[in-house]
Amino acid sequence: xxxxxxxxxxxxxxxxxxxxxxxxxxxxxxxxxxxxxxxxxxxxxxxxxxxxxxxxxxxxxxxxxxxxxxxxxxxxxxxxxxxxxxxxxxxxxxxxxxxxxxxxxxxxxxxxxxxxxxxxxxxxxxxxx
Amino acid sequence: xxxxxxxxxxxxxxxxxxxxxxxxxxxxxxxxxxxxxxxxxxxxxxxxxxxxxxxxxxxxxxxxxxxxxxxxxxxxxxxxxxxxxxxxxxxxxxxxxxxxxxxxxxxxxxxxxxxxxxxxxxxxxxxxx
DNA sequence: ATACACCTTCGAGTATGCTCTAAGTCAAGC
DNA sequence: GCTTGACTTAGAGCATACTCGAAGGTGTAT
Numbered sequence: 001x002x003x004x005x006x007x008x009x010x011x012x013x014x015x016x017x018x019x020x021x022x023x024x025x026x027x028x029x030x031x032x033x034x035x036x037x038x039x040x041x042x043x044x045x046x047x048x049x050x051x052x053x054x055x056x057x058x059x060x061x062x063x064x065x066x067x068x069x070x071x072x073x074x075x076x077x078x079x080x081x082x083x084x085x086x087x088x089x090x091x092x093x094x095x096x097x098x099x100x101x102x103x104x105x106x107x108x109x110x111x112x113x114x115x116x117x118x119x120x121x122x123x124x125x126x127x128x129x
Numbered sequence: 130x131x132x133x134x135x136x137x138x139x140x141x142x143x144x145x146x147x148x149x150x151x152x153x154x155x156x157x158x159x160x161x162x163x164x165x166x167x168x169x170x171x172x173x174x175x176x177x178x179x180x181x182x183x184x185x186x187x188x189x190x191x192x193x194x195x196x197x198x199x200x201x202x203x204x205x206x207x208x209x210x211x212x213x214x215x216x217x218x219x220x221x222x223x224x225x226x227x228x229x230x231x232x233x234x235x236x237x238x239x240x241x242x243x244x245x246x247x248x249x250x251x252x253x254x255x256x257x258x
Numbered sequence: 259a260t261a262c263a264c265c266t267t268c269g270a271g272t273a274t275g276c277t278c279t280a281a282g283t284c285a286a287g288c
Numbered sequence: 289g290c291t292t293g294a295c296t297t298a299g300a301g302c303a304t305a306c307t308c309g310a311a312g313g314t315g316t317a318t
Contacts (some may be wrong), residue, residue, distance in 0.1 A: 150264095
């Protein structure tokens with residue numbers, strides 16, 4: 001079983017990316033990944049470029065970017081170097097979104113912490129033992 | 130239109146909480162809020178306690194707690210003071226979850242920032258003008 | 259009395275993102 | 289030759305959390 005040119009199977013990419021093979025096929029189906037190359041027997045063979053993209057997509061996904069928007073990014077990628085400004089803008093916009101989201105998490109968490117502190121006080125003033 | 134004992138209508142609670150009236154009814158339907166008191170005409174009247182709970186629930190929700198788990202928390206609330214330890218444990222566990230989530234957001238965002246930096250360099254070395 | 263706003267219930271529909279199943283192909287090992 | 293395992297497709301199913309629509313009741317204003 002030779003890996004000519006470092007082509008990886010779907011299972012290998014699944015392990016590398018943390019996505020399931022199902023999800024990798026799904027991403028391809030919805031146009032998030034352009035059609036992946038095939039071995040003689042019809043099995044997918046992921047190139048290093050494919051794998052890098054998949055992994056980068058997991059970063060976008062893990063920071064809450066919707067698949068729809070990820071697809072737009074991939075579309076820009078396929079447009080080549082002309083779209084670098086657009087890609088940059090997208091990622092910068094996404095960064096603002098993520099930062100706002102984290103700020104909101106912290107705001108809401110602070111409110112929850114107050115309840116935690118309240119419960120702790122209640123338990124200290126009325127100990128179980 | 131008197132507000133005896135500061136009972137609020139569903140619209141007022143919707144505005145206060147940021148949830149829609151639809152969502153408030155939905156929350157009641159799935160047992161996240163126990164049956165809300167009614168005016169003579171059958172309309173819901175939210176007490177101050179109800180409103181405080183709704184607002185606290187929005188904090189849990191905004192930090193990613195699933196409705197299922199929020200329902201468990203509300204269940205503990207209804208068990209009264211005996212459940213304070215359990216409620217505290219739940220909230221502390223949730224805090225750990227949220228902190229882990231924020232750490233992951235930052236880890237992934239850092240990877241995206243590298244791409245942003247790369248694109249910025251590319252644009253500087255090959256300016257549009 | 260009639261319009262209007264606001265509420266009610268119940269059930270269905272929507273959006274997102276997977277996740278799984280069924281039926282089939284193919285290559286390698288026993 | 290036959291089993292095993294990894295792969296393929298197309299399409300269905302599922303989990304979560306809403307979100308909406310239809311049909312109807314009620315209270316106030318004109």
